[in-house]
Amino acid sequence: MKAVVVESNILTPLGPGIDACWDGLLANRTSISRMSRFNTKAFFSDCGGTISGLKYHGEISLVMQMISMLFDGSGTKIPGDAKLLLATTKGEIDLLEQSIITGTGDVAESSLNNLLRKVIDLTGTKGGGMVVSAACTSSSAAAARAAAMIRSGHADCVLVVACDSVTEFVFSGFSSLMALDKIPARPFDKNRSGLSVGEAAAYMLVMSEERAVREQRTIIGVIAGWGMSNDANHMTGPSRESEGLVRAINAALVSAGITAHQVGFISAHGTGTPYNDAMEMRAFRTAFKDRKVPVYSIKGGIGHTMGAAGLVEMAIAQRAQRENIVPPTVNLKEADDDAIEWVADRHQAIGPNSIALVTNAGFSGVNTALVLV
Amino acid sequence: MTISVRGIGWLTKAGYGSVRLGLHHQYAQGEGIHSLAKLGIFSQPFKNFGRLDGMSRMTVSAVALALQDAGMEYSPASKQDIGIIGTSCEGSLKSDVDYFRDFIENGRTLSRANLFIYTLPSSALGEAAIHFGLIGPLLYATGVDDSLAELLDMATEIVVAREAGRMLVGKIVEEEALYFVIDGKQDECALCSLIEAWTIVESTQDISDILRQFSILKVKKGMA
Numbered sequence: 001m002k003a004v005v006v007e008s009n010i011l012t013p014l015g016p017g018i019d020a021c022w023d024g025l026l027a028n029r030t031s032i033s034r035m036s037r038f039n040t041k042a043f044f045s046d047c048g049g050t051i052s053g054l055k056y057h058g059e060i061s062l063v064m065q066m067i068s069m070l071f072d073g074s075g076t077k078i079p080g081d082a083k084l085l086l087a088t089t090k091g092e093i094d095l096l097e098q099s100i101i102t103g104t105g106d107v108a109e110s111s112l113n114n115l116l117r118k119v120i121d122l123t124g125t126k127g128g129g130m131v132v133s134a135a136c137t138s139s140s141a142a143a144a145r146a147a148a149m150i151r152s153g154h155a156d157c158v159l160v161v162a163c164d165s166v167t168e169f170v171f172s173g174f175s176s177l178m179a180l181d182k183i184p185a186r187p188f189d190k191n192r193s194g195l196s197v198g199e200a201a202a203y204m205l206v207m208s209e210e211r212a213v214r215e216q217r218t219i220i221g222v223i224a225g226w227g228m229s230n231d232a233n234h235m236t237g238p239s240r241e242s243e244g245l246v247r248a249i250n251a252a253l254v255s256a257g258i259t260a261h262q263v264g265f266i267s268a269h270g271t272g273t274p275y276n277d278a279m280e281m282r283a284f285r286t287a288f289k290d291r292k293v294p295v296y297s298i299k300g301g302i303g304h305t306m307g308a309a310g311l312v313e314m315a316i317a318q319r320a321q322r323e324n325i326v327p328p329t330v331n332l333k334e335a336d337d338d339a340i341e342w343v344a345d346r347h348q349a350i351g352p353n354s355i356a357l358v359t360n361a362g363f364s365g366v367n368t369a370l371v372l373v
Numbered sequence: 374m375t376i377s378v379r380g381i382g383w384l385t386k387a388g389y390g391s392v393r394l395g396l397h398h399q400y401a402q403g404e405g406i407h408s409l410a411k412l413g414i415f416s417q418p419f420k421n422f423g424r425l426d427g428m429s430r431m432t433v434s435a436v437a438l439a440l441q442d443a444g445m446e447y448s449p450a451s452k453q454d455i456g457i458i459g460t461s462c463e464g465s466l467k468s469d470v471d472y473f474r475d476f477i478e479n480g481r482t483l484s485r486a487n488l489f490i491y492t493l494p495s496s497a498l499g500e501a502a503i504h505f506g507l508i509g510p511l512l513y514a515t516g517v518d519d520s521l522a523e524l525l526d527m528a529t530e531i532v533v534a535r536e537a538g539r540m541l542v543g544k545i546v547e548e549e550a551l552y553f554v555i556d557g558k559q560d561e562c563a564l565c566s567l568i569e570a571w572t573i574v575e576s577t578q579d580i581s582d583i584l585r586q587f588s589i590l591k592v593k594k595g596m597a
Binding site: 039042089090093096097100101107108110111112113116117120128129130131132133134135141145148149151152154168169172173175176177227228229230231232233234235236244247251255363364365366 | 452456462463464466469470472473474476477481482483484485486489490492493494495496498499500502503505506507508509510511512513514515516517519523526527530531533534536
C-alpha cells in the first residue's frame, strides 16, 4: 500500500505557509536575527529564528499558539478517523520555565501527554494518538512511522503534526554545548561554526493511495521509502565515519525500491555545525559514489527547528519537486571543500519528476532518511 | 512472520530480575538503582554509569536484563542490528526540572551541558544504544495512556519490514522498568508469542501485575 501525502502546511520564521518559506528561501533571505524574546547576554549567540506575533510566557504555550495558527484558516478538514502522530523534542517546555521562574503552577503541565491531548482536541482526531520523539529526527521519524503504518495496512489515514519553539531552556542548552554560531548559521560553508536555533510547526496528512483516490484527494507526493538508524557512538556528536547515516540512506533506498543513481536531489539536515555537515557530506559521497547530486539545507533561512525540522524540510522538498528547482543554501558564501559542486548559493535546476532524499540526524546518534517521489 | 518475545528484564523499587530465566534479586540494605552497575547486571564495564540521569540508569539496567534473559551477548566492539522504542509517563520531566532549576540558580548565565543532554525523552534510549551497540531505529513514543501495547505494535512493524532484526520495547513508570526483546524467529527458546505478550500488557498498565501474569503464563506453558 502506497503512503501518499494529501495535505501539508508549515509555519516558519519566514512566515505562515509553504509559499512564504519557499519564496524566502528562493530569495536567499534569512529570518535569523537578534532575538528579543529573552535575555541572550550570557549566551554564545543572540541569533535565532522566531515566528512573529507569538506571546512568550503567556497563558498559552508557544507551540500551541503555533499549532493553532497552522490550522486556523487553512481550510483543511482532518478526517475524524485519522491517527495522530505528534513529533516534538521539548513541546510546551515554556510552561515548565514559567512554573520554575515564578514558583507557581505545576511543572508536569509541560508533559508531552498533555500536549498530545491538546492537539487531539484541536485537530478533532479520534483515531488514537501518539507522541514520537527522536531528538532532531522526531518529525521525519514520525513521517516514516506514518508511512509504515499505511504500508502495513495498520492505518489508512495518519496526521503527522510537528512543533518546537525557541525558549530560554533550549537556547541556553545549545549555548552550553557551544553549538551556536555567533551569526546566522551557514550550512556547508567553509567558515561555518554552529547552528542557529529556530522554531516551526508543520503538519502532513498521509493516506493510503487507495483512500486518497477514493476521496478524490490531490496527491502531493509519495513517501516511497524510509530508513532509521543509530550511530551507537556518542550522545551529542555524530559518528566520524558517517556509517549510521549511510545505513539509513541505504535502507530508505531499498525501502523505496530504487538505487542511489535515481535520486535527483538531497534536502540535507545541514545544521551548520562543523561536525554535522562534514558527517553528512561524507555519507553522501559514500552513498552516491561521488556522483554529485544537488544538495541544500534550509537552516540558514529559518534556523534549526529541531523536532519540526524533518516535516518542514519534506514540505519544501515536495515543493522543489513541483517547481523543478531546489532552493539555494541560504548564507552560503564559500562552500566547504567536501561540498563544492554539491551545494550552491543560488537555486539549482533539477529534472522533472526528480526523486528527493531528505536526511536528518540528531542527539543520541539518531539518523533518518526519507525517499519522496 | 511470527513475532516472538525472547526475553524480559525488569526493575522495581525492591529489586530486579528477568522473566524467562526466572532471575529475581531482592536489594540488600544500601543497594538500589544507584548500585546496579556493581551488582553484575552488565557483562561489560559501564564506566559512565554514575554520570547518567535516573531515567537512563533504569533504562540501561532493564535493557541489560532483557538481553541477558534473551540469551544475547554484547560487546562494545560489535554493534548489533537491534532497535529500541521506549516510553515513560514522565518523559524527561525530572531532568528538565534539574537542568532548568540549576540554570536559574546560577543566575540564568551558566547552564550545564551534562544536565542538558538528558532533557530529551529519547536520551535514555541513546545511552542504551551506545553501551549495547544498538544500531537500529531509536525512538521515544507515548500515547495518552502510556500503553505498552501500542509500542509493541510499532516495534512489530519494524521487525516485519526488516528495518531491524530485533527490537527492544519498554516502559518506565516512576521507579519501575520493564523491557522486552522481540524478533521474528519462532523456536523453543522464545518466551511467548507476541499475541500472548500483547494480551497481557493490554490488560494492565501496572508493571508488577504484568510480571505476575507472565509468571502464570510460564506455569501454563510448563516453563516455570
